[in-house]
Amino acid sequence: MTxxxxxxxxxxxxxxxxxxxxxxxxxxxxxxxxxxxxxxKILLKCLQQGQEAVIEDPMLWYCTTCQxxxxxxxxxxxxxxxxxxxxxxxxxxxxLPEKIRFSVEKIAKTGRSVLAFRVERERERYGLPPxxxxxxxxxxxxxxxxxxxxxxxxxxxxx
Amino acid sequence: xxxxxxxxxxCIIPTKYPHFESATRAVASALGIELVxxxxxxxxxxxxxxxxxxxSWLALAARNLSLAEEAGLNIxxxxxxxxxxxxxxxxIMKEKSNRRRKVxxxxxxxxxxxxxAIQVKHLLDVLHDDVGVESIDEKRLFDLNLRVACxxxxxxxxPSYVMYPESLxxxxxxxxxxxxxxxxxxxxxxVNMMRRFLCCGYPLxxxxxxxxxxxxxxxxLQYIRKARADLILVACxxxxxxxxxxxxxxxxxxxxxxxxxxxxxxQLIGLILGIDPKVLGLREHIFKVKKxxxxxxxxxxxxxxxx
Numbered sequence: 142m143t144x145x146x147x148x149x150x151x152x153x154x155x156x157x158x159x160x161x162x163x164x165x166x167x168x169x170x171x172x173x174x175x176x177x178x179x180x181x182k183i184l185l186k187c188l189q190q191g192q193e194a195v196i197e198d199p200m201l202w203y204c205t206t207c208q209x210x211x212x213x214x215x216x217x218x219x220x221x222x223x224x225x226x227x228x229x230x231x232x233x234x235x236x237l238p239e240k241i242r243f244s245v246e247k248i249a250k251t252g253r254s255v256l257a258f259r260v261e262r263e264r265e266r267y268g269l270p271p272x273x274x275x276x277x278x279x280x281x282x283x284x285x286x287x288x289x290x291x292x293x294x295x296x297x298x299x300x
Numbered sequence: 301x302x303x304x305x306x307x308x309x310x311c312i313i314p315t316k317y318p319h320f321e322s323a324t325r326a327v328a329s330a331l332g333i334e335l336v337x338x339x340x341x342x343x344x345x346x347x348x349x350x351x352x353x354x355x356s357w358l359a360l361a362a363r364n365l366s367l368a369e370e371a372g373l374n375i376x377x378x379x380x381x382x383x384x385x386x387x388x389x390x391x392i393m394k395e396k397s398n399r400r401r402k403v404x405x406x407x408x409x410x411x412x413x414x415x416x417a418i419q420v421k422h423l424l425d426v427l428h429d430d431v432g433v434e435s436i437d438e439k440r441l442f443d444l445n446l447r448v449a450c451x452x453x454x455x456x457x458x459p460s461y462v463m464y465p466e467s468l469x470x471x472x473x474x475x476x477x478x479x480x481x482x483x484x485x486x487x488x489x490x491v492n493m494m495r496r497f498l499c500c501g502y503p504l505x506x507x508x509x510x511x512x513x514x515x516x517x518x519x520x521l522q523y524i525r526k527a528r529a530d531l532i533l534v535a536c537x538x539x540x541x542x543x544x545x546x547x548x549x550x551x552x553x554x555x556x557x558x559x560x561x562x563x564x565x566x567q568l569i570g571l572i573l574g575i576d577p578k579v580l581g582l583r584e585h586i587f588k589v590k591k592x593x594x595x596x597x598x599x600x601x602x603x604x605x606x607x
Contacts, residue, residue, distance in 0.1 A: 150354065170499040174515030202508050205516075206347050207454035207499035212473075221459070228351040237352060238507045244348040248360075252341040254311045254348070264314070267322035267581065272314055273339040279410045280341055283363060286406040287355040 147192055147226035151219065156188050158216040165210035165220060171203050178203050180210040180220045183227070196231040202238050235296040246293070249284050252277045301430055305421070306368040307335035308386070310379035311342050312537045319581020320537060323566040324378050324423060326575045331431050331439065338371055340364050343385040346455065347503045350385070355402075361389030362403045365420075366412040375420045378566070380536040384455035384463070386420040391462045422456060424535050424565060428478040433485045441574035442596045443487030448568075449529035449560075450479035450490050451520075451543075453536045454499045479533060479565070486572045487599070493527035495520060502542040514553070517546040521558045530592055532562040540564055544586045561587040571596070 159181075166172045166179025178200060186195050195201060201224070210220040231237060248254050252275030261271055284290060313320045328335050343361060344350070350357040365386060368375045377383050393400045394416050404413055421429075427436065457463045460474035468474050480490035501516035524532060534540050543562040551557050563571075567580045571593070582589050 170501060170516045171504065171512070173498075173519060174512040175509075199508075203504065203512075205454070205499045205501060205503040205513075206351075207503075208458040209454070209497070209499070211459050217472075219459075225351055225354065229354050232352040241348045241352060241507050244345070245352050248342045248344050248349060253315075254342045254345060255315045257315050260315045260318070264318050264321075267318050267579070269314075269318055269322055269325070270337065273337055275339060275341045279363070280360065282410050283359050283406055284356055286409060287353065287359050289353050289356045292353060 147230055150226035151223040155218050158218050159184055164213045168209045168213045170205055170207060195227055196234060199236060201227055201231055233292060252280050303332055303430060304334040304373060305376035306338050306371055306373040308340055308375045308377040308382055310382045313378055317537050319584055320564045323570045323580045326579050327566045327570050330573050336373060338367050340367060343382040345381050346384050358389055359403050359406050361385050362393055362407060362414045363412060365390060366407060366414050369415055369417045374418050376423060376426050378423050380453050380455040383420060383422040388462050390420055424478050428482060433481050437485045440486060440572040441599055442572045443599055444572060445487060445595045445597055446530045446592055447489045447491050447528060448483045449493055449524045449532045451532055451534050451539055452476045452479060453539045456535055491527040491529045494523040500539045500542040502538040514546050514549050517542055518550055525558055532560055533568055534562055535565045559587060561585060561589045
């Protein structure tokens with residue numbers, strides 16, 4: 142997986158539209174509690190140090206995906222798309238939170254993001270039908286085609 | 301307009317909050333909405349799969365859309381994460397022909413195709429637009445008489461050019477009003493609080509930093525309390541969890557109490573329609589709603605109500 146992949150999701154020239162007004166970080170919920178973080182910092186780091194530096198940084202994941210940054214940006218830079226691209230690339234290099242890795246592996250294995258354990262009793266109590274069967278074979282086939290298993294396995298092979 | 305939908309409850313509500321599902325089914329039955337169960341898989345979430353493996357996210361979402369297309373039904377979902385994934389995937393597959401070709405090639409290997417034939421709607425929009433505020437107003441039995449802080453969340457309406465493209469202002473902005481309209485029509489007061497569109501912080505708690513997510517929540521709770529709201533209304537199970545558990549955690553760490561009950565959308569609508577609170581699962585809440593229910597009164601006659 143080449144690093145260029147970020148730019149298939151986000152047009153690189155849009156980085157230059159930013160004039161550092163900081164409206165994005167000013168609205169960012171994470172910047173509210175963790176001063177100094179925010180989308181502006183990530184965007185500038187991309188420009189100044191290149192995306193390689195950004196995708197190594199675990200602080201990239203300090204984001205609630207609320208997408209207010211895009212809403213507020215006066216230049217209409219699609220910041221969440223940039224962050225999605227960067228996080229995808231960060232994941233390929235093994236920089237991803239444990240809880241998130243656990244969730245996506247659960248989806249790949251069971252077709253659901255939550256373990257359906259002892260759920261039927263509660264559902265029965267509320268008069269609900271049992272959970273429908275998910276075609277896990279079909280999902281596995283799709284994930285094999287998209288390269289999901291290959292890319293996740295590659296994380297663990299890194300030195 | 302046909303009120304028949306493919307029901308997409310997601311993963312969290314059917315497993316962790318089944319009473320939201322039973323409330324939704326009861327409300328649907330009372331309003332003439334028909335819900336059809338298909339074997340959907342995980343949407344998958346914008347807060348994990350999309351950030352780790354974008355191609356898989358799009359392909360699995362397109363698979364779910366193709367299931368609904370096969371049944372010839374629009375999707376009704378009770379989860380904002382699901383509506384974000386499915387609406388955005390629908391948008392991307394329609395707008396980006398090279399991605400559509402790539403995904404359809406993968407789907408054909410499992411005998412499926414995406415054709416872009418159906419729409420995706422959140423329960424809030426089905427209630428507000430398809431069923432209609434007036435229709436709900438006519439069918440309700442009670443006046444709410446409560447001050448409600450409507451928390452729309454984030455994934456429900458952002459980015460607005462994907463989620464509500466037909467409702468943008470001339471300057472391409474969008475401010476949601478559906479929940480406020482429903483609360484007002486139900487005889488309640490939708491309070492206006494500062495930072496009402498601030499994220500609740502849940503995705504941060506679910507990935508890297510619980511403590512900081514409660515700092516974000518605290519900001520919201522302080523403004524909600526200042527606006528003298530009686531309860532918080534949400535359209536998302538994750539927001540619900542954040543408001544309930546967050547208040548418990550904030551009490552431990554900051555010794556602050558807000559005592560604000562939270563209701564999921566179909567629970568509130570169920571209450572004013574006169575559905576049994578047991579079916580709505582009100583006993584499952586940490587912050588009880590029971591004392592607020594005494595403030596509800598029987599609906600005034602139609603002649604007195606101005607819609």
